[in-house]
Amino acid sequence: MNPWIDHAIWWHVYPLGFTGALHGDGKPGAPHGDGKPGAPHGDGKPGAPHGDGKLTKLIGWLDYLVELGANGLQLGPIFASESHGYDTLDHFRIDPRLGTEEDFDALVAAARDKGVHILLDGVFNHVGRGFAAPAHWLKGTAFEGHDALVELNHDEPEVADHVVRVMSHWLDRGASGWRLDAAYSVPPRFWRDVLARVRPAHPDAWFVGEVIHGDYPGYLAASTLDGITQYELWKATWSSLNDGNLFELAHAIKRHQDVVAAGTPMTFVGNHDVTRIASKLTDERHLAHALVVLFTLGGVPSVYYGDEQAYRGIKEDRAGGDDDIRPIFPENPAQLSTLGRPTFELHQRLIGIRRRHPWLVRARTEVTELTNTTAVLTSTDGVNRLTAYLNIGDHEHKFPEKSVGPHDWFIDEKD
Structure with a gap:
């Protein structure tokens, strides 16, 4: 097992x-924003040099990761x-644009x-067209219509041998x-x-699969993966906040309980494939509510770089449409905007609260009070209890236990 x-x-x-x-040219592929959720990007100019593209650049950001409260680099x-x-x-080879195997080791x-x-x-699931492999390793079909990507043949034992290696x-x-x-494919x-x-x-390694929709618990059981990416909860979080319909969130939370029972899902409000949460929300005041959901529900939280700085970025369905959500970062944290x-x-x-209650990773959460615009999320592991109030x-709004102001939230850590 993997207790870590x-x-x-x-x-x-x-x-x-x-x-x-x-x-490749040291220029940002997308503007960085001014640090305000829901705010414009600004002029898109880098505030400082961005480095040489090497993987070792990340070494200078490890203290920042730890300061944030994280302990994993995804x-x-x-x-x-x-x-x-x-x-x-x-x-088996580090991308030459990122350096060498020795850079990875460092x-x-x-x-x-x-x-x-x-x-x-x-x-x-798929590889580039230039991937050197025997013909029987490949299905010869393009992955989801992307001609540059060819699907591997997962019925071929040699493909399984390769993945194991x-x-x-x-x-x-x-x-x-x-x-x-x-x-999912x-x-x-x-x-x-x-x-x-x-x-x-x-035995301590953790394996999480990208699964966008479908029967999450069933896929976990059949695949023996430790977790899946919880897209259903992600969608319900921003959508319910935008629509003023917390019933949608409550429904997703109820379904999420079966996923937590089946494994350790990866929870998130942003990743490399979706519009950033600060751009997705129509009201910047609700960013905190999204994060309360992320850090108080069961699962393993993941924070996409830049979201913790309220970066904006919109994913577009076109060539290069991911550039805006995959920006260059400054050479070191000191060069980030103070905004x-x-x-x-x-x-x-919120990560500090999560750290004080590590049992939340496997917590069961019940929505104990609910209107379109207010909710109480009560999480427990059978012994400990944490309650989040959303307005x-x-x-x-005057909850029986607590009054919460407009567009505000409160977390009660008392058992």
């Missing part, structure tokens, strides 16, 4: 964007690829010294687990069989 995951909070970074490697693709990282060419060593776990992005190689080299990209039995071969040598500090401190405050309405 009960205390994990991830800071999720897309390295090719973060380091500037994707763009990395997007870092292996040799044709462009954006999800079109892999070689699973990052792992620095992270280990600070008690930080590293989660790798495993793209094993790749997972084991990087776990041996210091990774703590894998996020499995597009896991892979037969659950493939993960079951692969993990049965990887886990004996790495993002309030949102950073809000994250710290997204325009007027003060």
Whole structure:
């Protein structure tokens, strides 16, 4: 088993964007914002040099990660690829734009010294067109209409052998687990069989699959994955806040209980594939409510880099449509705008509550009071209890235990 995951909070970074490697010229591929949720980007000019695109740039951000309250670095693709990282060419080689295997080793060593776990992005559903493999490894079909991506044949035993070797190689080299990209497109039995071969040598490793919709508990049971990405809860969080309909959130929370019972889902309000939460919300005052949901419900929280600074970014369905949500970061934390500090401190405050109550990772949550604009979320593990009060309405609301002002929230940590 992996007991460390009960205390994990991830800071999720897309390295090719973060380091500037994707763009190559040191210029930001998207504006950085002024640090205010819901505010314009500003002029989009970098406030300081952005580095040389190397993976080792992240070493200088580990203290920032720890200051935030996180203890895990969730990395997007870092292996040799044709462009954006999800079109892999070689699973055993660090992308030359990000450096070398020695650079990876240096990052792992620095992270280990600070008690930080590293989660790798495993793209094993599809590969780039230039991936060197025998024809029988490939289905020959494009993944979800993307001609640059060709699906692997998961009925082929040699493909399973390859994935076992790749997972084991990087776990041996210091990774703590894998996020499995597009896991929903892979037969659950493939993960079951692969993990049965990887886990004996790495019993503490954590494996979370990207699953967007469907039967989450059923997929967890059939695949033996430890967790899935909780997209249903993500959608209900921003949608209910925008629509003034907390009944949608309550419904998702009820369904979430079955997911927590089945595994340790990754919870989030932002990632590399979706519009940033500060851009998604129509009222910036509700960012705090979204974060209260993230950090008080069961699961393993993940914070997408820049969200803790209230960065904005909109995902668009076009070529290059992800650039805005995968920006270059400054060379070091001192070069961040001070305007993002309030949102950073809000994250710290809520992560601090999470740290004081690590049992929340497996907590069951019940919505004990509910209107369109108010809700009480009561979380417990059978012994401990934590209660979150949400008011997204325009007027003060008097709950039986507590009055909460308009567009405000309160967390009662008393058992």
